[in-house]
Structure formats: structure tokens, C-alpha cells
Amino acid sequence: MASLYKDFGDVGDGDFKKWWRRVGEDLFSEPPVRSLEATDIQPDYMVVFVPLTLNKGTLRKRFRQLLEKTHTRKKGGKVFAHSLARYPLSAKPVPRALDAALRVYDLWKKHKKDWTLWQIGEAANVFPDGQTKPTDTPGTIRDKRTAMASTVRRYITTAERYVENVGKGRFPVK
Secondary structure (H helix, E strand, O other): HHHHHHHHHOOOOHHHHHHHHHHHHHHHHOOOEEOOOOOOOOOOOOOOOOOOOOOHHHHHHHHHHHHHHOOOOOOOOOOOOOOOOOOOOOOOHHHHHHHHHHHHHHHHHHOOOOOHHHHHHHOOOHHHOOOOEEEHHHHHHHHHHHHHHHHHHHHHHHHHHHHHHOOOOOEOOO
8 A cells, every 4th residue: 555655645635636737637647748858869759658539639739738838049049050950051042042043043054155143133033123115215224234143143143152062061051
């Protein structure tokens, strides 16, 4: 009976509700959602044991509590240093910007001898507000073409750096 008393404590102290909150719930509840300690091999991973006898709502609540206790990094703060990906990212990619840089780079490689930078930009449609229109004045056309050429030059420089750094196993790094 000693081990039973050790687990249950003094049940007959008069206040069953207090005893239940202090001891009873733990004795009769399913095991908690818990995690193994992170290892040196995979420091940014957590292995979780989940008792599937609990309902989904309770599991979500317990997992959220566990996650808040163990995941202390701020919102949006992804760390790329411990990636196990086959090709780890060096920074968060922005697909729209990557696509625009690739479109400009491909057109530039194909037409750099016969097109100006602003023509490449208009063909790639990277700066819709910078597209010239037949109704634009000569001064507006000049300003738009200058802005478009500048934008295209930045995309080309960025794409060249991406290509160079991919060869070094770092992506996306400008």
C-alpha cells in the first residue's frame, strides 16, 4: 500500500476537489503530449509523443502549449543554419522576385545585342507602371524608359549573383 499512498497521497483530507486538481487528474489522465530532448545531430527538431486516445481538440491544445514552451524563436524568424534539406536555403525566397529576375535574365541573355534594357523590361513586364504608352509625352517616355532600364539592370545583377551563388551551393543569395 506504500506505493499506492505515494501516488495518491492523503485522499481523506476532506476536500476531494482540491485533491483531484492537485493529484487525481494526473493519475487518471492520458499521458501528456511530450517531446524528446533535441539531439546534437538535429538541434532544431522535436520528436513528439502523442496519445491518440485523446480527442483532436485536446491534442491541439496540448501541442500548442508544448510548442509555445519549446519554440522560442520570434514570428517569421526562420534560421537557415541547421537545415537538413538536400539543397539548404540561405534566405527566404520570394518567388515573384525570383521569377521576374529569371524572366529578365533569360531575355537579356537572348537579346542583349539587339534590345535595349528598357525593351527587355517591357517584354518581361517587370514594371507594369513603367510601360510606355502611345499617349505618353516624349518627356514621360524618356523617364519611363530610364526607370525601366534601371529596374532591368538591378534584376540582371541580382540574377547573375543568384547564378554565381547557386554554383557555390548557396541560394537565394544576391
